Amino acid sequence: MVYKLVWENLKHRPVRTLLSSLAIGLGVTMMLTLVGVGEGMLREQEARTRGVGADIIIRPSGSSVIGIAPPNINEKLVAWVLEQPHVAQSTGVVIYPLGGVSTVHGVDFEELTKMSGGFTFLSGRPFKDAQEAIIDEYFAKEKKLKAGSTVKILNRDWIVSGIFRGGKLTRMMLPKKILQDVTATTGKVSVIYVKLDDLSKSAEVITHLKKTLPDYPIYSMDELASQFSVNSVPELKTFIGVVISLSVLFGFLVVFLAMYTAILERTREIGILKALGAGQGYVLGILLRETILLAVIGSAFGIGMSYVTQWMIATFIPASMTQAIVYEWWPIASGITLGGALLGVFYPAIKASRQDALESLSYD
Amino acid sequence: MTKPIIGIRDLRKTFRSGEVDVHALRGVDLAVERGEFLAVVGPSGSGKSTLFHILGGLTPPTAGTVMIDGQDLMKMSDSDRTRLRKTSVGFVFQKYNLLPTLTVGDNIKIARDIAHVKGPLDKQFLEVLDALGITDKMDRKPRQLSGGEQQRVAIARSIVNHPAILLADEPTGNLDTENSTAVLGLLRDLNKRLGQTILMITHNPDAAAYADRVVHMRDGQLHAA
Numbered sequence: 001m002v003y004k005l006v007w008e009n010l011k012h013r014p015v016r017t018l019l020s021s022l023a024i025g026l027g028v029t030m031m032l033t034l035v036g037v038g039e040g041m042l043r044e045q046e047a048r049t050r051g052v053g054a055d056i057i058i059r060p061s062g063s064s065v066i067g068i069a070p071p072n073i074n075e076k077l078v079a080w081v082l083e084q085p086h087v088a089q090s091t092g093v094v095i096y097p098l099g100g101v102s103t104v105h106g107v108d109f110e111e112l113t114k115m116s117g118g119f120t121f122l123s124g125r126p127f128k129d130a131q132e133a134i135i136d137e138y139f140a141k142e143k144k145l146k147a148g149s150t151v152k153i154l155n156r157d158w159i160v161s162g163i164f165r166g167g168k169l170t171r172m173m174l175p176k177k178i179l180q181d182v183t184a185t186t187g188k189v190s191v192i193y194v195k196l197d198d199l200s201k202s203a204e205v206i207t208h209l210k211k212t213l214p215d216y217p218i219y220s221m222d223e224l225a226s227q228f229s230v231n232s233v234p235e236l237k238t239f240i241g242v243v244i245s246l247s248v249l250f251g252f253l254v255v256f257l258a259m260y261t262a263i264l265e266r267t268r269e270i271g272i273l274k275a276l277g278a279g280q281g282y283v284l285g286i287l288l289r290e291t292i293l294l295a296v297i298g299s300a301f302g303i304g305m306s307y308v309t310q311w312m313i314a315t316f317i318p319a320s321m322t323q324a325i326v327y328e329w330w331p332i333a334s335g336i337t338l339g340g341a342l343l344g345v346f347y348p349a350i351k352a353s354r355q356d357a358l359e360s361l362s363y364d
Numbered sequence: 365m366t367k368p369i370i371g372i373r374d375l376r377k378t379f380r381s382g383e384v385d386v387h388a389l390r391g392v393d394l395a396v397e398r399g400e401f402l403a404v405v406g407p408s409g410s411g412k413s414t415l416f417h418i419l420g421g422l423t424p425p426t427a428g429t430v431m432i433d434g435q436d437l438m439k440m441s442d443s444d445r446t447r448l449r450k451t452s453v454g455f456v457f458q459k460y461n462l463l464p465t466l467t468v469g470d471n472i473k474i475a476r477d478i479a480h481v482k483g484p485l486d487k488q489f490l491e492v493l494d495a496l497g498i499t500d501k502m503d504r505k506p507r508q509l510s511g512g513e514q515q516r517v518a519i520a521r522s523i524v525n526h527p528a529i530l531l532a533d534e535p536t537g538n539l540d541t542e543n544s545t546a547v548l549g550l551l552r553d554l555n556k557r558l559g560q561t562i563l564m565i566t567h568n569p570d571a572a573a574y575a576d577r578v579v580h581m582r583d584g585q586l587h588a589a
């Protein structure tokens with residue numbers, strides 16, 4: 001019966017109900033989108049790294065697990081690694097930062113093709129030993145590029161020779177030699193990818209490599225993949241914390257305002273209920289349930305809107321961002337929002353439940 | 365003689381509004397028998413509503429003795445008065461006071477819900493509904509009803525939990541003659557058929573004539589007619 005009253009009250013003011021639940025939902029969307037983008041980009045990056053087909057990765061000394069690897073490994077090391085037991089292939093890649101989080105990779109196309117099991121070209125062809133670039137379909141879509149287009153990288157024009165199916169290392173690759181020339185890093189690489197002839201020897205090989213190259217972070221692919229998590233990106237964790245706080249504040253303010261005005265509007269109704277014998281608990285229960293219902297509707301909106309942001313990201317900036325739908329966060333985000341909402345209803349509900357029955361009935 | 369259902373001795377109520385004390389009730393004495401239909405008349409501001417609000421547990425008395433159905437109101441806490449409203453008293457107001465967002469049926473159901481009464485409506489109450497002529501209006505919202513119809517719904521709601529006393533504060537104050545007659549007839553019917561104890565405030569001598577007994581309120585005191 002109380003639910004009926006609550007529901008009728010929500011229906012009675014549809015605009016208030018719609019706007020408050022949308023505003024509540026916005027907090028949920030913020031959280032889900034942020035977590036989804038973090039998760040999506042990490043998964044994407046993991047998938048692309050795995051797409052290289054390597055079993056072991058050697059990064060420059062002093063570099064962290066994730067993050068930019070400066071090109072300061074001597075390229076001679078690539079050949080040396082290849083001579084070690086159980087190593088089937090090795091290839092060096094130059095990563096050059098373009099400012100912000102974007103980078104450009106210089107690769108040896110032949111070696112990478114062999115290691116990764118081959119590229120699929122959607123249009124065009126691999127680059128030649130010239131100022132040419134290959135890009136994946138997401139980058140092409142976002143930047144509206146076709147085979148034959150020109151891109152400006154490091155103040156030079158590069159011809160897009162072909163568009164490959166994504167999921168391999170990165171979105172844009174240049175010939176390694178040319179990139180080394182342009183950036184004055186000849187003879188240097190950022191990362192060495194290593195493929196073994198027998199995967200079960202991975203630990204053994206890593207131990208051996210580490211002995212000879214003690215300063216270099218060396219990981220198996222599985223070790224590296226496990227590092228692609230929110231926990232290893234402290235900035236992301238901080239940011240998620242900020243957005244959670246904002247969402248709680250949001251839910252609090254919206255519900256405080258909505259419920260505060262609601263009880264002012266419903267003084268008479270509350271008086272009637274009290275005259276019928278409703279105690280403080282009954283009145284409190286009505287407002288709490290109304291708040292919970294608003295939060296539930298809001299969360300549903302918020303989850304729905306997170307699909308909209310996912311679509312927008314996939315449509316307009318597919319290369320810069322990927323948003324995953326992280327189901328585990330649905331109850332978390334909804335719960336956080338509900339928490340804010342319950343904080344918001346606290347004062348109005350106490351005020352309403354303590355309201356004098358007579359005062360409101362003699363209201364005109 | 366049986367014990368009266370309402371026994372009031374030297375009841376006083378003083379409101380403090382700002383710096384001045386308003387003595388709304390100045391020593392009220394009254395005994396109401398079970399099954400009685402009593403009318404209270406008197407000039408505006410004489411304290412009629414205040415008396416009802418005390419009897420209905422909406423506000424505490426300042427001094428005196430008030431017994432309702434064996435319960436001493438002087439000794440009651442806020443939550444005791446809430447329970448009194450829930451179980452022992454039914455209110456009918458001049459302004460109907462139905463919940464606007466609920467249908468007629470739900471307005472009645474919520475009174476049961478508040479009193480934790482479950483199960484189907486009893487036969488006696490269904491007969492009352494029939495007599496009130498609102499059985500076919502259960503799905504309507506209050507604003508879709510005339511004033512007379514709304515007041516009949518309010519009466520139905522007030523007695524659904526079988527209160528010991530029904531307090532009606534100018535129940536016909538907003539109604540035209542025809543609707544007034546109908547509502548008064550229904551109250552008398554409830555009183556005669558079910559033995560419902562009713563106290564009714566009215567300004568109208570014709571309305572007061574429906575009651576078994578009429579008392580006058582003047583300056584916070586009651587006088588026999």
Ligand SMILES: Nc1ncnc2c1ncn2[C@@H]1O[C@H](COP(=O)(O)OP(=O)(O)OP(=O)(O)O)[C@@H](O)[C@H]1O
Pocket residue numbers: 379380381386387388406407408409410411412413414415
């Ligand atoms: N909450 C209150 N605070 C202060 N004074 C009050 C309050 N309620 C009632 N009074 C005063 O108590 C007196 C009695 O009021 P009451 O409402 O009982 O009169 P009444 O007989 O019902 O009048 P009416 O016929 O106009 O309804 C009046 O002087 C009124 O102003």
Ligand SMILES: [Mg+2]
Pocket residue numbers: 412413414533
């Ligand atoms: Mg009055």
